[in-house]
Amino acid sequence: MVALGKRPLNVKFILPALKEATDPYWRPIKYSLFPPLGLAQLAAYLSPDDYVVLTDEHVEPLTLEDNPDLVVIQVYITNAYRAYRIADHYRKRGAFVCLGGLHVTSMPHEAAEHADSIFLGPGEQIFPQFLTDFRAGNPQRLYASTSGRTLERAPSPRRDLIKRHCYLVPNSIVVTRGCPQHCDFCYKDAFYQGGKTFYTQRVDEALAEISRLPGRHVYFLDDHMLGDRRFAEGLFDGMKGMRRLFQGAATVDSILRGNLIERAAEAGLRSIFVGFETLAPANLKQCNKRQNLGRDYKAVTDRLHSLGIMINGSFVFGMDDDGPDVFRRTVDWAVEHGVTTATFHIQTPYPGTGLHARMEREGRMTTRDWNLYDTRHVVYRPARLTAEQLKTGYDWAYEEFYTWSNIAKASLHHGTLKHQAKHFFYASGWKKFEAVWDFIIRTRQLNRTTKILESVLSKVTGKKEDHTFVPPIPSPQNAELVTISTEQVS
Numbered sequence: 001m002v003a004l005g006k007r008p009l010n011v012k013f014i015l016p017a018l019k020e021a022t023d024p025y026w027r028p029i030k031y032s033l034f035p036p037l038g039l040a041q042l043a044a045y046l047s048p049d050d051y052v053v054l055t056d057e058h059v060e061p062l063t064l065e066d067n068p069d070l071v072v073i074q075v076y077i078t079n080a081y082r083a084y085r086i087a088d089h090y091r092k093r094g095a096f097v098c099l100g101g102l103h104v105t106s107m108p109h110e111a112a113e114h115a116d117s118i119f120l121g122p123g124e125q126i127f128p129q130f131l132t133d134f135r136a137g138n139p140q141r142l143y144a145s146t147s148g149r150t151l152e153r154a155p156s157p158r159r160d161l162i163k164r165h166c167y168l169v170p171n172s173i174v175v176t177r178g179c180p181q182h183c184d185f186c187y188k189d190a191f192y193q194g195g196k197t198f199y200t201q202r203v204d205e206a207l208a209e210i211s212r213l214p215g216r217h218v219y220f221l222d223d224h225m226l227g228d229r230r231f232a233e234g235l236f237d238g239m240k241g242m243r244r245l246f247q248g249a250a251t252v253d254s255i256l257r258g259n260l261i262e263r264a265a266e267a268g269l270r271s272i273f274v275g276f277e278t279l280a281p282a283n284l285k286q287c288n289k290r291q292n293l294g295r296d297y298k299a300v301t302d303r304l305h306s307l308g309i310m311i312n313g314s315f316v317f318g319m320d321d322d323g324p325d326v327f328r329r330t331v332d333w334a335v336e337h338g339v340t341t342a343t344f345h346i347q348t349p350y351p352g353t354g355l356h357a358r359m360e361r362e363g364r365m366t367t368r369d370w371n372l373y374d375t376r377h378v379v380y381r382p383a384r385l386t387a388e389q390l391k392t393g394y395d396w397a398y399e400e401f402y403t404w405s406n407i408a409k410a411s412l413h414h415g416t417l418k419h420q421a422k423h424f425f426y427a428s429g430w431k432k433f434e435a436v437w438d439f440i441i442r443t444r445q446l447n448r449t450t451k452i453l454e455s456v457l458s459k460v461t462g463k464k465e466d467h468t469f470v471p472p473i474p475s476p477q478n479a480e481l482v483t484i485s486t487e488q489v490s
């Protein structure tokens, strides 16, 4: 390959559609939530005179007749086959193709057959090195992130490349990488192996990034926003005067510990994704989710309710201690404890994880069709359930949790009418008005719903309301993730 020197590059970043986005279960709204921040972050390392296009196939058609110099594709397990087809297509057209992301890091040999270069692990350190080598005409086959991981002074994502009007939550942001925990079913350890597994931005840089986002609503896509106490304290203290309303994710133990969650609520936290995963201690032990072991889940929901923070509870079915009663017990618990929305998963042993290694050792994996690794299909042999029982029970749990009567029952768990109404509108709005969401997406009006979301996320506790005036959202065509947190949507 000849050196390109300083000539401007023509670069195309692609997030191919996940397989499930094309099947009958597809809820378009679920795939129109967050822009592809990881790709926008990589784009920030290009020169200002490079020509850049970013295409998210979930919200816009992918043009295949162009001739970029460089194509960078983000690969998840359920878009892997699609990503490989796109990669093969562009290589035939003479483009240099790079593949990166969770699945590439777990299955580097598989991905390498479809790429000129592959990226393993987070991209902040390796992509600049790749660009230098590429311009010099000497790109390597493999770039692996190991030492020197940091977010300090990393450029902000190229939000100008993101079509804000295509997303319900254009103001998504990631201020940390990884997670301090080590659950054996999680991709995190495989993705961050060989270097730091949890690190944060500098507080002032995170606050500056937040202050540049229009409107009030912000969604933190970090795996664990309370994972570093000092960082989180600084962040929440800095956000106090910003009048933001935000959503994020944290672990059971971090919600119970100290007063961090109160500080988050004061700063504007209104809804949180919590990985309860299972009600069975034996399951927690087996999957190494030790941060949940011996914790009082009721104390978690009580504390969040008292702060007016809505709960998106995550639950996994099919762990080895789960028998046929797990579905009913889990749904009943979630409804009785006022969980606002629930994300149910069929346990899925992703390649590269400890869970997958154990299942392989035990001879229990039943398919390597990556399209089925979407947490809605059974890809292994469960211990105390048949595969059919697991699939049927999972489908039943979703339907049962979101019946009108259960939404109403869970809402009534709260003490004030306003809190009850907020719960009811949020849960039913998310799951019961599919046709309305479809219409809004088709007519490219998603950005107009942000104002409604901000109203629903307004404060329900305390003497003084903080939402007497919700400013209109400007509609700039700006835009940003580093990992799409598919965990965080139900």
Ligand code: SF4
Pocket (backbone or CB within 6 Å): 178, 179, 180, 181, 182, 183, 186, 187, 188, 223, 224, 251, 275
């Ligand atoms: S499942 Fe959640 S808490 Fe566990 S390691 Fe992954 S991100 Fe961390």
